Amino acid sequence: MKISARFVEKVLCSFIREELHKFGFGKGIIGLSGGLDSSVCAALAARALGGKNVLGMILPYKNTFGEDVKDARALARKLGLRTRLLDISPMVDAYFSRFPTADRVRIGNKMARERMSILYDHSVLEKALILGTSNKTELLIGYGTIHGDMACAINPLGDLYKSQVRALGAYLRLPARILKKMPTAGLWPGQTDEDEIGLSYSELDAILFELVDERRPVKEVIASGFKREAVEKIERMIIGSEFKRKMPPIAKISSRTVGHDFLYSYDRNR
Amino acid sequence: MKVALAQISPHLGDLRKNLELHLDTIAKVRRRKAQLVIFPELSLTGYTLMDLVPGTALDPARHPVFRKLVAASRAIDIVLGFVEERGKGLFYNSAAYLSRGRIIHVHRKAFLPTGGMFEEAKFFAAGKDFRTFATPFGKAGLMVCRDFLSYGAGYLLFSGGADVIIVISAAPGRGLTADAAFATGRMWELMGETVSFFSTAFVLYCNRAGFEDGKAFAGGSFIFGPSGRRLVKAPEAEEDLLVADLRLEDIRAARRKWTFMRDDRPEVILRSLKRIVGNDED
Numbered sequence: 447m448k449i450s451a452r453f454v455e456k457v458l459c460s461f462i463r464e465e466l467h468k469f470g471f472g473k474g475i476i477g478l479s480g481g482l483d484s485s486v487c488a489a490l491a492a493r494a495l496g497g498k499n500v501l502g503m504i505l506p507y508k509n510t511f512g513e514d515v516k517d518a519r520a521l522a523r524k525l526g527l528r529t530r531l532l533d534i535s536p537m538v539d540a541y542f543s544r545f546p547t548a549d550r551v552r553i554g555n556k557m558a559r560e561r562m563s564i565l566y567d568h569s570v571l572e573k574a575l576i577l578g579t580s581n582k583t584e585l586l587i588g589y590g591t592i593h594g595d596m597a598c599a600i601n602p603l604g605d606l607y608k609s610q611v612r613a614l615g616a617y618l619r620l621p622a623r624i625l626k627k628m629p630t631a632g633l634w635p636g637q638t639d640e641d642e643i644g645l646s647y648s649e650l651d652a653i654l655f656e657l658v659d660e661r662r663p664v665k666e667v668i669a670s671g672f673k674r675e676a677v678e679k680i681e682r683m684i685i686g687s688e689f690k691r692k693m694p695p696i697a698k699i700s701s702r703t704v705g706h707d708f709l710y711s712y713d714r715n716r
Numbered sequence: 717m718k719v720a721l722a723q724i725s726p727h728l729g730d731l732r733k734n735l736e737l738h739l740d741t742i743a744k745v746r747r748r749k750a751q752l753v754i755f756p757e758l759s760l761t762g763y764t765l766m767d768l769v770p771g772t773a774l775d776p777a778r779h780p781v782f783r784k785l786v787a788a789s790r791a792i793d794i795v796l797g798f799v800e801e802r803g804k805g806l807f808y809n810s811a812a813y814l815s816r817g818r819i820i821h822v823h824r825k826a827f828l829p830t831g832g833m834f835e836e837a838k839f840f841a842a843g844k845d846f847r848t849f850a851t852p853f854g855k856a857g858l859m860v861c862r863d864f865l866s867y868g869a870g871y872l873l874f875s876g877g878a879d880v881i882i883v884i885s886a887a888p889g890r891g892l893t894a895d896a897a898f899a900t901g902r903m904w905e906l907m908g909e910t911v912s913f914f915s916t917a918f919v920l921y922c923n924r925a926g927f928e929d930g931k932a933f934a935g936g937s938f939i940f941g942p943s944g945r946r947l948v949k950a951p952e953a954e955e956d957l958l959v960a961d962l963r964l965e966d967i968r969a970a971r972r973k974w975t976f977m978r979d980d981r982p983e984v985i986l987r988s989l990k991r992i993v994g995n996d997e998d
Contacts, residue, residue, distance in 0.1 A: 465927060716728060
């Protein structure tokens with residue numbers, strides 16, 4: 447699980463720079479939440495592209511997360527990013543006035559997709575590609591909104607566990623407030639990932655590392671000293687969220703089909 | 717002998733752009749007096765080709781792009797990687813050695829990694845031979861990437877009397893550690909050290925850099941001398957142009973000290989292999 451933050455920074459900055467340039471873009475756009483992942487991604491992007499070429503979109507719902515907005519703005523200033531602040535409550539409230547609900551997950555998902563929709567519109571407006579901020583932990587257990595915060599053009603953080611993102615954040619000298627913040631999906635005030643998932647990130651990352659990177663079967667991971675309930679729960683979460691990591695299946699009926707045997711790279715002819 | 721390892725990042729699926737990249741690189745290393753330049757695996761096409769394979773495949777004897785490179789080899793020896801079409805519709809992941817305006821040798825990758833992140837056997841036919849050939853610098857042998865991780869393949873070039881073993885590669889970096897390098901870099905160097913020492917031959921390993929679909933090609937090209945000593949190493953995961961001066965007399969010196977080549981018993985190996993291959997049931 448240990449990383450050389452210096453090496454990871456070098457590889458990820460080249461990734462951002464090269465991938466954008468291949469597609470003819472010099473600018474990136476990131477949804478800034480004031481949390482760890484988007485802050486690390488923004489810091490990498492600023493190093494790769496120059497702060498002026500990174501647009502940080504701060505998209506709060508009313509003033510529910512006032513402190514986070516402050517943190518996001520302070521980080522953007524420190525990194526020299528351009529920012530734009532937009533309250534998403536008029537769009538979200540307009541929808542739920544037609545379909546009222548108290549379901550916090552539905553509301554949270556709607557907010558995530560509203561942000562996605564704004565980021566994609568700004569991607570065209572600004573001729574900038576969206577940098578994703580979903581880390582490996584979230585991707586594996588499916589702790590993200592499909593077509594919401596998981597949507598992006600490229601994702602520099604997707605192969606780093608949360609604890610590795612934190613180590614990278616410390617190396618990149620992010621403000622202590624951001625490094626120490628309890629991770630939250632921000633679906634409602636007071637929510638924390640660890641409470642909702644029922645495991646600490648250090649436990650979660652250590653178990654995922656055994657199951658995924660080391661390819662060890664559940665039984666072996668339990669036998670090596672991890673709690674049975676935790677390992678089994680994580681395995682269920684991985685299996686249950688497969689759909690979030692895949693393009694939707696296409697019914698194959700012709701001789702050559704998108705997603706089956708029409709096989710080209712994302713980067714073809716770039 | 718001055719040799720250049722071109723740790724480049726080719727354009728995926730674009731022969732014309734890659735021809736330019738090769739010719740520019742050749743001009744650069746010629747200014748630095750290199751006599752041999754080595755490009756990585758599939759340097760003329762990029763690596764993650766999949767269904768682009770048929771469209772980028774060429775017959776090296778006829779294709780105009782390849783002829784430009786063969787012409788360039790009048791001034792400098794060139795090793796490069798390309799998709800070779802043989803007959804009609806058989807595609808190989810091949811390496812060519814060009815010298816003095818001629819194609820001296822073509823090696824077709826025999827070990828096609830297929831599993832995990834690799835799927836080469838879905839798109840390529842497998843080569844069937846490892847042979848050495850004469851160059852201005854002594855007997856040479858070619859391998860493509862995964863070929864080098866077979867110690868049988870390394871043995872065949874040794875047994876064929878190779879003085880210089882040239883490996884071209886498009887190896888993605890995998891695995892993070894506390895070190896400032898991918899974990900897989902160690903695997904290539906381990907083989908480089910072993911093969912160079914026990915073959916008493918130079919090992920020239922040229923890997924590519926750049927990204928394709930998120931895969932980071934790990935760079936880290938290197939040269940080991942015939943006594944198993946690493947002479948040079950290019951940086952990890954970034955483009956580079958490394959020029960090194962090799963003392964070919966080191967091969968004789970190594971063979972005076974270590975008689976592995978003299979003591980080789982290929983007939984024993986062959987007899988045992990025939991027996992093993994004959995037992996097709998486990």
